[in-house]
Amino acid sequence: MFTLRSLLEDETLELRLLVPGPRGALDEPAAWVHGTELPDPSRYVRRRELVLTNGLWSDRVSAAEFVADIRRAEPAGLVFGLRPECPATPDDLVGACAEADVPLLEISAAVPFTAISQAVAARYTEERQGALVGLVRRGEALATAISQGAGASGVLRVLRRDHELPLAVVDRMGRLLASAGTELESGQLHAVATGLARRPPPLELDLGTAGRAALYLVGAVGEADAALVCLRPVTGLTRAEQDALEQAARYLSLEVARKQAMQAIEGRFAGELLEMVLSGGSRAAEVPGRLRAFGVDAEGPLAVWALAFAGTDAALPGLAETAGEFFAAAGVPAVVAGGSQDVVAVLAWRHGDRESAPLAERLVSAVAGRFPGHRPVVGLGGVVRHLDGLRESLVRSREACRALRQGRSGRAVQTFAELGAHRLLLGMQDAETLRTLSDAVLAPLREHDAGRGAELEGTLRAFLDHDGHWSATAAALHVHVNTLRNRLAKITRLTGRDVTRTADRVDLFLALQAAGMK
Structure with missing residues (x-):
């Protein structure tokens, strides 16, 4: 963008300042230029545009009315172009701009409005070229950082060469992968992780004492795996800063993909190791x-x-x-x-x-x-x-x-040695032995439950968990004690083991424990 001051400093435009407007108005970025001779151009003037006019509307509306109309559009200012028929800016226009606090510039009759348009276009071209050069240069630096293994921290270092922003990279597990210019607390890391879990993830979050933060999503495949967090709201970032953050987030996606691939390979190798040990x-x-x-x-x-x-x-x-x-x-x-x-x-x-x-x-x-x-x-x-x-x-x-x-x-x-004696004994058996032990005792109960929709195995577990207390077991199962007695009698008949005898109860207990271990 350009400013009124930058135009005033260009001697080839032969501009003169008549009304400075509010404090700082000359240094505020302007959006573009808009030439008009309409008596009320407010519907066509965009916010922060610089209005160019020769005053040909003066026979239809007063200067005060014209200025009041364009002021509604919140322009960057007004440029009055002198011409042979009007060698000086009308006093009523100067007064109206001063009253409305609208910056007013005067351009020589020898300089056409197209000179201003060309100057503005040239500035935009220079800015865009500079931005593209910066984009390419930063892209090369980011690619170098990733290829040399600098990781997320290297990406942030490259980004902060151009923009002194408080930055952090946080993954969806709430882990801080890198930071620069800021320190995030555990609660703030958790807030970012919670945000990334939402569908879709937010592009801005309230991080409490850190204020509102912009999130630039980092995704390896599909979903967001992390976020480049900038402790500034989106509205507080310039277009150049936003472009740089978006570019860095894309390169961070490459880094996250690389790490995920490495973790997958290591995980597979580690899993194979356990299979080797077990087999x-x-x-x-x-x-x-x-x-x-x-x-x-x-x-x-x-x-x-x-x-x-x-x-x-x-x-x-x-x-x-x-x-x-x-x-x-x-x-x-x-x-x-x-x-x-x-x-x-x-x-x-x-x-x-x-x-x-x-x-x-x-x-x-x-x-x-x-x-x-x-x-x-x-x-x-x-x-x-x-x-x-x-x-x-x-x-x-x-x-x-x-x-x-x-x-x-x-x-x-807990250590294995701290388990009960029955676990120590069962833990010394292989999977086939445990399966044989549990199936030999529990198979009749499971066949009965599957065919009749009953719950004999669950009843047996509850009875042993409550140390053989009839009333406590019945209450836990929400059945009458007589119903519990009938079920336990059926268990005795199917397994050949009486739950009231210690030896048989031990067999039943070990069978249930072995079933959970195999």
Whole structure:
């Protein structure tokens, strides 16, 4: 855009200032020029346009009426063009502009209005060329930053060379990927993550003490994976700043896509490692190489932890990444693999079991801060000195984690050794043995329930969960005690095990526990 002052400074235009208008009016950007001789051009003049006129309307309306009409359009100002018939700007026009506080300039009769139009067009061309050159230069710098692995921080550094804006990059999990010129608090990060979860995401957010912030969405494939956050409202940004932010957001999309691809590859390799450990056999020989690829010493002591959320059988997206970031920040080499129900970490651990719990508690706190409203739990499988014990530690960590997920103790961290004796015994069995144990006892109940829509297995679980108390079990099931007695009698008949006898009750209890472990 151009200003009235920039036109006045151009001596070739032979302009003279007659009325300066309100304070700062000469330095306010003007939109364009508009020539008119209509007695009331207000319907055609856009806001901040500079009106050019020779005053040919003066025989139809007064100067005061003309100025009042164009003032409604909020013009940048008025230029009166002298001509042989009118060698000086009329006093009534000068007075009307002064009264209305509208800037008034006078142009020599020797200079046509087209000279002003050409000067304005030249300025626009220079600005546009400068913007394009800047766009290309900044694009080259951004591409270099991405290709050299500078990441999101490198993108922000390039952006701030031209525009001193407070910036941050926040992903949809509320993680701060980079910042420059500002510090976002945890509540503000959570607000950005919540905004990105909306459909469609907002383009501006209220971040409390930080004020309103403009969001430029960063998407790798389809949905917004992150946002380039500028702690300025959109209305407070110039067009050049908005263009630069949009350009940077596109390059950040490349960086996010690269990181996602790397995480996917690492996740697949980590998942394959767990399959090798569990399956054993010939693939077990590949385990040391896979561990070393993740920086884990295959010859040193190892520990396996399982991480999940209490009260649910699903691991939320981003849990594995959060755990991986935690171990990296703690300086603990680890292989982290995400599953459908839990996340498993194989650690290089040169400490004892006693030192595991404090770090696991810190992991729980870190995850809880990233996933508000969810209660994370960690099962510790114990430290093993050789790869031969890795499978056993993996199974134990998952069983300890499963017990925490389903239990009511409220504990967040537990070792396998702290489980009941029955879990210790069952945990030593393979999946086929557990399946055989549960099917041998529970198969008749399940066939009966499937054919009649009954709930014998659920009734048995409730009875054992309430330690064999008839009235408490009936109340929990919302049935009469006599109904409960009939169901338990049917269970005895189908399984051959009497729930009133200790030995038979142990068989039933172990079968139910084995069913949950296989």
